[in-house]
Amino acid sequence: MRCNIWPFLYFLLYAFLVFVFNESILFYLTIWKCEWPCGEKGCDSKDLKVFMISDTHLLGERLGHWLDKLKREWQMKQSFRHAVSIHKPDVVFFLGDLLDEGKWSNSQKFSEYANQFKNMFGDVNRAGEKPEIIVLSGNHDLGFHDYINPEIVDSFRREFKRSLIDEVYIKNHRFVLITSMALEGDGCRLCHEAEMRLKELRNEKAPIVLQHYPLYRKSDGECEKLDYLHEIDEEEIYRERWDTISKESTEKLIDWLNPRAVFDGHSHKMCKKRWTSKSPQDSSSKDYDFYEYTVNSFSWRNGDKPALLMVVINEENILVNSCRLPSEFVQFVIYFISGAIACIFLILSWCNCNLWPLRPTRKNSLPWCNNTGIKNE
């Protein structure tokens, strides 16, 4: 009996090409369409180009099923790799919740998780290499305020070179990086240390503030849309000190730092909110006028619309574009249509292939099959 294996080989090749397109090329094409917000004049070499990424939530051993972990890490790695190679940012800031289970780890486990993060996105210690990687902590890295483990705070400090409050200058732009969980305002040791440091940093050049929790807002009903895919959820009411920092800490931050802009994450939803002093005549507080941007989660585990923000900073402006990553729904549709095409192809080829044990004979052949090509030897 002679068997024609070509249909089977074609099928394998086809399946491989669909897989490569969906799991890599689709990421490239989607991210390639993103643009820096340079305006009509185009970007200047003096501009600072920044990626803002939040809530990567790299899965740990307690809650992460290995298949889920494999898929999410592959998606994020592909997205990050393509985004960096296409758009070449100067700096990438990760705005907390780098890990999902850092808060439940010990020193040794935290180092393992941290190495996993560095292998995927780059090491904070790689001096001179572009892009520079700068991270800050979130509640999933250290724990919520009441559950912070001092051992993990030390581990985070050691692995990522990050203190509770830090000041960083890049291309003469000032950034203040804040550990949100230390802004509880209850006078605890961490909160006291953070508050003292923030007081030292006030009254200097207006910084760009980066933290994990958003400034206090009642809900996302106060947000503007960042792009056409942005759906604003007005239903969810945020809890002070849990979903956002407290009203009191928000007022202190604005009063002490008078930021040029604030970037944060934590809610897994996008938001653009303008903060402006109610009345310039109000002498009780300083005038302020800036935008706060909440960055969507970078992981598909937290919704099917992950994104990063592309930010261009110069002395005059802070310009922001969102960059959406591929949708899992689109991937599913591509697999479904490709599968349907493959099924039609296989049914048609079945008629002429001795590979199949139940190949049609003249007796039981399918009505659309032509058995003249089948040979028995």
Ligand SMILES: [Zn+2]
């Ligand atoms: Zn968080």
